[in-house]
Amino acid sequence: MKPTDAELEILHVLWTNGPSTVRQVHDALSQSRDLGYTTALKLMQIMVEKGLLTREEDARSHTYTAAVSEEATQQGLVDRFVETAFRGSASKLVMQVLGQHKASREELDEIKLLLDHLNRPDDPA
Amino acid sequence: MKPTDAELEILHVLWTNGPSTVRQVHDALSQSRDLGYTTALKLMQIMVEKGLLTREEDARSHTYTAAVSEEATQQGLVDRFVETAFRGSASKLVMQVLGQHKASREELDEIKLLLDHLNRPDDPA
DNA sequence: TGTTTACTACGAAATTATTCGTAGATGAAT
DNA sequence: ATTCATCTACGAATAATTTCGTAGTAAACA
Numbered sequence: 001m002k003p004t005d006a007e008l009e010i011l012h013v014l015w016t017n018g019p020s021t022v023r024q025v026h027d028a029l030s031q032s033r034d035l036g037y038t039t040a041l042k043l044m045q046i047m048v049e050k051g052l053l054t055r056e057e058d059a060r061s062h063t064y065t066a067a068v069s070e071e072a073t074q075q076g077l078v079d080r081f082v083e084t085a086f087r088g089s090a091s092k093l094v095m096q097v098l099g100q101h102k103a104s105r106e107e108l109d110e111i112k113l114l115l116d117h118l119n120r121p122d123d124p125a
Numbered sequence: 126m127k128p129t130d131a132e133l134e135i136l137h138v139l140w141t142n143g144p145s146t147v148r149q150v151h152d153a154l155s156q157s158r159d160l161g162y163t164t165a166l167k168l169m170q171i172m173v174e175k176g177l178l179t180r181e182e183d184a185r186s187h188t189y190t191a192a193v194s195e196e197a198t199q200q201g202l203v204d205r206f207v208e209t210a211f212r213g214s215a216s217k218l219v220m221q222v223l224g225q226h227k228a229s230r231e232e233l234d235e236i237k238l239l240l241d242h243l244n245r246p247d248d249p250a
Numbered sequence: 251t252g253t254t255t256a257c258t259a260c261g262a263a264a265t266t267a268t269t270c271g272t273a274g275a276t277g278a279a280t
Numbered sequence: 281a282t283t284c285a286t287c288t289a290c291g292a293a294t295a296a297t298t299t300c301g302t303a304g305t306a307a308a309c310a
């Protein structure tokens with residue numbers, strides 16, 4: 001339930017491209033870094049054991065699908081991260097991120113909008 | 126420059142309590158989890174090698190001090206986390222955090238205030 | 251049909267992180 | 281001075297992650 005870094009890379013490929021073979025995942029990951037084919041295979045086999053992926057064995061080359069959603073996974077990662085890196089203070093994390101202007105103005109507006117809603121859950125608007 | 130989980134725990138103690146001996150750090154950590162004294166010692170020795178801590182050897186029991194600031198460390202952790210978990214989208218991370226109401230209303234207000242400033246850097250106020 | 255190619259299975263090496271035991275030294279207490 | 285408590289140093293076991301090589305199998309093809 002707590003994917004490692006390498007596992008996250010694979011999940012991202014599957015979340016983005018949908019169900020894929022080892023070959024397809026390996027091709028995608030190879031564009032950004034060096035990675036043996038059998039390494040990708042082994043990782044994906046382990047991920048099936050862990051329940052992170054499911055596997056269709058129809059054809060000769062199996063097709064893998066993410067068994068966990070991107071949202072749920074990221075939520076788990078964030079929870080853990082807030083605990084370990086920010087001693088549980090989610091707002092400190094947000095402040096740290098926003099203070100580093102890694103988000104565009106449009107993104108900031110979007111966030112502000114969300115905050116308005118959160119601040120006034122009883123607001124009719 | 127990239128502290129592990131155990132190292133972060135120790136850094137948090139030093140950031141909070143200031144320069145401390147292994148004994149003091151161990152006592153602090155023991156309150157929340159099981160940890161051998163020599164484990165804490167070993168970790169702190171390694172952290173000195175890595176440059177995460179400095180050590181005063183005046184007395185018999187050495188005094189350790191955090192050699193990295195909390196802000197800089199958290200910034201590094203956030204950068205890395207945004208990359209691995211959110212493929213570089215800082216705003217997605219923020220949305221995920223805020224959507225889970227882990228922050229109090231006061232904290233949300235504080236964040237909103239910061240956002241206002243970020244949105245209008247040319248604002249005289 | 252025989253050869254090449256592409257795939258899976260799996261063992262195991264390499265790396266990193268965490269853990270603790272033991273040994274040795276130094277200071278405190280009796 | 282001898283004993284006891286406390287400290288550092290350090291080797292090494294354990295665990296988790298990442299990596300890849302080799303072997304076996306089956307499809308594709310010449």
